[in-house]
Amino acid sequence: MPNSPLVPTVRRRRLGATLRKLRNDAGLTLDEAATAMGWQSPKMSKIENAVQAIRPNDLAALLDVYGVTDPEARGTLDRLCKDAGKRGWWQTYSGIVLPPYADYISLESDAEQICDWAPLLVPGLLQTAAYARETIAGITTRTPEEVAALAEVRMARQSVLTRPGSPLELWAILHEAALHQRFAARPATMREQLRRLLDVSDMPNVTVQIMPLASTPHPGLEGGFTLARFPRPVPDVVLLENLGRAAYVEGDNAAPFARAYERIRAAALSVEDSLVRIAELEEGLRK
Numbered sequence: 372m373p374n375s376p377l378v379p380t381v382r383r384r385r386l387g388a389t390l391r392k393l394r395n396d397a398g399l400t401l402d403e404a405a406t407a408m409g410w411q412s413p414k415m416s417k418i419e420n421a422v423q424a425i426r427p428n429d430l431a432a433l434l435d436v437y438g439v440t441d442p443e444a445r446g447t448l449d450r451l452c453k454d455a456g457k458r459g460w461w462q463t464y465s466g467i468v469l470p471p472y473a474d475y476i477s478l479e480s481d482a483e484q485i486c487d488w489a490p491l492l493v494p495g496l497l498q499t500a501a502y503a504r505e506t507i508a509g510i511t512t513r514t515p516e517e518v519a520a521l522a523e524v525r526m527a528r529q530s531v532l533t534r535p536g537s538p539l540e541l542w543a544i545l546h547e548a549a550l551h552q553r554f555a556a557r558p559a560t561m562r563e564q565l566r567r568l569l570d571v572s573d574m575p576n577v578t579v580q581i582m583p584l585a586s587t588p589h590p591g592l593e594g595g596f597t598l599a600r601f602p603r604p605v606p607d608v609v610l611l612e613n614l615g616r617a618a619y620v621e622g623d624n625a626a627p628f629a630r631a632y633e634r635i636r637a638a639a640l641s642v643e644d645s646l647v648r649i650a651e652l653e654e655g656l657r658k
Contacts, residue, residue: 471617565653590631
């Protein structure tokens with residue numbers, strides 16, 4: 372029986388993209404790099420395009436060819452290589468979590484920093500279980516059982532904020548309009564969500580800013596996005612999402628989003644004023 376074709380995981384794609392960049396930085400063509408490794412060019416191409424896996428020993432030799440000597444960079448790529456085919460906890464929800472969402476959870480679990488611009492909804496890493504259930508049910512056509520399972524997944528994702536040794540650094544900018552959402556079936560949902568935002572802001576690795584209703588024009592007016600940053604030399608990845616569809620922008624193409632995020636951050640309320648505004652909204656819902 373022939374072997375099943377290798378399904379490119381998001382980790383393998385990131386590794387391939389990083390190796391392509393390192394080859395270009397070293398000034399080598401695909402043929403030259405393949406020759407240095409004693410390979411045929413198609414093998415090198417397949418590795419860079421995530422069609423074929425690379426063994427850790429071959430990765431170490433390839434990094435030697437590219438002149439990568441930094442121990443941290445080599446360690447990062449070695450871990451990415453070894454983890455490329457591993458199953459994540461989210462794969463136990465394979466009937467519920469669609470592939471684009473699974474890809475994002477994988478990115479989130481590997482990232483060292485997430486920069487989120489959220490003009491419509493509170494980011495998943497900051498949601499309460501009730502808010503997650505209400506919003507998932509409102510924007511999808513999933514069954515009640517599927518909604519409950521997806522809310523469980525969203526809560527499980529939040530463990531990256533407290534993972535031992537290297538908790539994810541999260542910087543979330545929320546538009547104030549997202550905090551005026553109302554839930555008829557469970558009116559306390561938004562007040563509890565606002566309380567959650569205040570509580571999680573006490574964590575040293577979490578920063579929350581609010582874009583006021585009366586803000587000046589800024590790049591975020593074109594839509595929300597999530598910028599995931601990884602230990603170098605792995606390049607940044609940007610997630611663009613709309614109505615259940617996801618698109619990824621990677622490598623040098625992610626740079627404009629990083630610049631845009633800085634401008635969005637400058638247009639938002641300061642961190643201190645943002646927390647005051649959240650507290651005001653939370654207090655208003657108690658009346």
